[in-house]
Amino acid sequence: MTLRNRWRKTLSYVMLSLTGVCAVVAVATLFLILGYLVYNGWRSIDWNFFTQLSKPAGETGGGMKNAIVGSFQIILLATAIGLPVGFMAGVYLAEFGGKTFAFLVRYMADLLNGVPSIVIGIFAYAVVVVPMHGNSAVAGGFALALILIPITARSTEQFMTSVPETLREGALALGASKWRTIATVVVPAAYRGIATGMILGVARIAGETAPLLFTSGSSDNMNGLGQPTASLPVMIFYRALSPYDDWHRQAWAAGMVLLLLVLLANIAARMILSRGISVQK
Amino acid sequence: MATSVRMSAPPPTGARALLLRLRNGDEVARLITLAFACIILLVTVGLIYQLWSTSALPRHKFGFGFLTSSQWNPVTGEFGAVPFIYGTVVTSLIALLIAVPLGVGAAIFLAELAPPRISSTFTFFIELLAAVPSVIYGLLAFFALVPLMRDYVEPFLRKTMGFLPVFSGTIFGLGYLTAGVILAIMTLPFIISISREALLEVPTEQREAALALGATRWESTWQAVVPYARLGIFGSVFLGLARALGETMAVTMVIGNDPKVHESMFALGYSIAAIIANEFSEATTDLHVQSLVLLGLVLFLLTIVINALARLLIIATARRGSS
Numbered sequence: 001m002t003l004r005n006r007w008r009k010t011l012s013y014v015m016l017s018l019t020g021v022c023a024v025v026a027v028a029t030l031f032l033i034l035g036y037l038v039y040n041g042w043r044s045i046d047w048n049f050f051t052q053l054s055k056p057a058g059e060t061g062g063g064m065k066n067a068i069v070g071s072f073q074i075i076l077l078a079t080a081i082g083l084p085v086g087f088m089a090g091v092y093l094a095e096f097g098g099k100t101f102a103f104l105v106r107y108m109a110d111l112l113n114g115v116p117s118i119v120i121g122i123f124a125y126a127v128v129v130v131p132m133h134g135n136s137a138v139a140g141g142f143a144l145a146l147i148l149i150p151i152t153a154r155s156t157e158q159f160m161t162s163v164p165e166t167l168r169e170g171a172l173a174l175g176a177s178k179w180r181t182i183a184t185v186v187v188p189a190a191y192r193g194i195a196t197g198m199i200l201g202v203a204r205i206a207g208e209t210a211p212l213l214f215t216s217g218s219s220d221n222m223n224g225l226g227q228p229t230a231s232l233p234v235m236i237f238y239r240a241l242s243p244y245d246d247w248h249r250q251a252w253a254a255g256m257v258l259l260l261l262v263l264l265a266n267i268a269a270r271m272i273l274s275r276g277i278s279v280q281k
Numbered sequence: 282m283a284t285s286v287r288m289s290a291p292p293p294t295g296a297r298a299l300l301l302r303l304r305n306g307d308e309v310a311r312l313i314t315l316a317f318a319c320i321i322l323l324v325t326v327g328l329i330y331q332l333w334s335t336s337a338l339p340r341h342k343f344g345f346g347f348l349t350s351s352q353w354n355p356v357t358g359e360f361g362a363v364p365f366i367y368g369t370v371v372t373s374l375i376a377l378l379i380a381v382p383l384g385v386g387a388a389i390f391l392a393e394l395a396p397p398r399i400s401s402t403f404t405f406f407i408e409l410l411a412a413v414p415s416v417i418y419g420l421l422a423f424f425a426l427v428p429l430m431r432d433y434v435e436p437f438l439r440k441t442m443g444f445l446p447v448f449s450g451t452i453f454g455l456g457y458l459t460a461g462v463i464l465a466i467m468t469l470p471f472i473i474s475i476s477r478e479a480l481l482e483v484p485t486e487q488r489e490a491a492l493a494l495g496a497t498r499w500e501s502t503w504q505a506v507v508p509y510a511r512l513g514i515f516g517s518v519f520l521g522l523a524r525a526l527g528e529t530m531a532v533t534m535v536i537g538n539d540p541k542v543h544e545s546m547f548a549l550g551y552s553i554a555a556i557i558a559n560e561f562s563e564a565t566t567d568l569h570v571q572s573l574v575l576l577g578l579v580l581f582l583l584t585i586v587i588n589a590l591a592r593l594l595i596i597a598t599a600r601r602g603s604s
Contacts, residue, residue: 008497008500009497011497011499012497012498012499012500013499015499015503016390016394016498016499016502018386019386019387019389019390019393019394020390020394020395021386022382022383022384022385022386022387022389022390023386023387023390023391023395023403023473025383025387026383026384026387026403026407026410026469026470026473027403027406027407027410029410029466029469030406030407030409030410030413033410033413033417033418033421036421036425037417037420037421040424084317085317085320085321088313088314088316088317088318089314089317089318089320089321091314092311092314092315092317092318093318095314096310096311096314096315097318101318102318104322105318105319105321105322108321108322108325108326109321109325110588110592111325111585111588112321112324112325112328114523114527114584114585114588115328115527115581115584115585116526116527116528116529116554116580116581116584117527117529118527118529118554118557118558118577118580119328119332119527119577119580119581120328121557121561122331122332122557122561122573122574122577123327123328123331123332125561126331126335127327127331146324146328149320149321149324150321153318153321177306177307178307178310179306179307179309179310180306182310200412203412204412206414207412207413207414207415207416207417208414209414209415209416209529209530210415210529210530210554210558213558213561213562214561214562217562233414233416233530236416236417236419236420237416237419237530237533237534240419240420240423240424240534241423241534248424251420252420255416255417255420258414258416258417259413259414259417262412262413262414263409263412263413266408266409266412267409270405270408
């Protein structure tokens with residue numbers, strides 16, 4: 001073997017091993033994040049975290065019951081607006097969309113999807129917070145719904161278009177009308193994919209912080225939907241940057257709870273998708 | 282004679298036709314879903330209109346000077362975007378500098394070398410990494426990455442490469458470099474998963490041809506496979522860039538919040554998203570609020586251009602891969 005060939009072989013081994021190192025580094029990052037967060041979160045979490053309201057600055061103790069409830073309120077509102085709108089728009093894109101108009105809607109959905117979440121916050125502030133004269137769970141829910149709509153629409157469309165055309169033709173040939181075909185054949189065939197997309201979308205908005213900063217705001221109490229509402233992500237942000245050790249501890253606990261919820265939702269969504277092979281690519 | 286024979290009733294026209302179609306439900310279903318699709322259209326157009334109309338004040342007062350002034354002083358009413366655009370772009374570029382080699386390397390491993398089981402497990406973990414909320418990255422960066430950068434990485438860089446102006450000056454731990462590193466971690470999963478898909482689209486013949494000509498495994502990968510997938514890889518880079526530009530929480534927590542332009546990467550800075558997050562709810566004058574909205578508009582335009590480029594490149598590879 002000539003020297004040059006030996007060099008080429010060595011280079012090949014070295015570079016290929018390096019790519020392996022890159023992959024291991026990327027995956028190790030996830031476990032580092034998880035490990036570090038669970039380590040700090042586990043030391044910090046206690047029952048008070050779930051059962052007590054947050055305390056204002058200067059008082060020690062307290063928990064995040066208001067933020068947990070507030071997060072659920074905001075996410076429920078966002079889900080109630082975002083999922084139906086996104087789903088129906090997705091059905092339109094997959095089944096009824098013509099050429100030009102569907103292209104336009106698809107383009108706009110992708111554009112909306114790419115808008116930085118802080119900009120969505122500005123928009124929700126102008127549209128909801130200003131007319132309502134103050135922060136509220138409704139405004140936060142609205143902001144998160146705007147993020148959820150394009151995600152749901154595009155994933156619903158994607159999974160519905162991957163349902164084989166022969167299924168539709170079969171139903172139509174039996175005399176079913178188009179909407180009946182969609183409701184009883186296409187959607188059931190694609191429902192695992194659609195559900196996966198929806199869960200991933202909800203998991204995504206559950207961790208969103210930037211659009212909530214000046215829409216739902218923050219509060220130490222549990223208020224109605226029209227009042228300022230605390231949420232876990234916003235709480236993490238303020239507590240982490242505060243000068244108090246006790247608040248840092250609470251930020252870690254909240255971070256762990258939030259991350260575990262989001263990751264569990266992601267894992268569940270992927271399991272739903274992989275178990276049912278009803279949708280062929 | 283033949284002309285008098287009527288084959289069938291003429292098809293109904295106009296309102297009658299619509300009524301007929303309404304009766305079997307398809308038209309109703311179409312109109313309902315169309316209405317929901319229009320919501321997306323309305324929201325997007327409304328968003329752009331809102332950003333444009335609520336930033337009128339600084340646009341008229343400063344004009345293009347807004348984009349070239351580096352003064353940001355709410356007290357005297359001077360607003361310029363330069364420190365924020367600089368901070369946004371610099372942190373994103375640092376992120377790409379770290380994430381692109383690492384991400385493309387990992388994608389090559391996952392697409393070309395790893396056995397399917399390992400590849401799919403790793404891909405699963407990397408997709409989970411993409412799902413971690415940005416405030417969590419911020420939390421970790423603030424408590425773990427900042428001390429690490431302050432005590433080890435930045436002193437090391439200053440000692441070895443301190444003759445470069447970008448690696449000199451006071452070390453805080455916070456600042457451009459730390460923000461760039463956390464952005465690199467956040468963009469990495471996007472670059473890996475999309476580059477991997479682009480590499481998987483490359484036809485097997487491409488590899489076989491290179492190997493048959495006597496190329497080593499690496500030469501075949503680097504000279505035959507990667508160039509073939511380059512558009513998709515560029516697409517993934519732009520997508521990562523768009524995400525890095527718009528990233529708010531993690532950057533806000535570690536960039537240091539100093540509205541000035543600094544040469545040193547160790548210095549404290551500011552980004553567009555961070556200043557909006559910090560000042561929007563506390564701004565009192567209309568000019569201040571509207572200047573922040575205008576910054577939001579600048580950020581919005583920046584990300585849609587980058588996103589559009591990314592999508593074009595990804596579509597281009599998908600087309601070529603299938604033909």
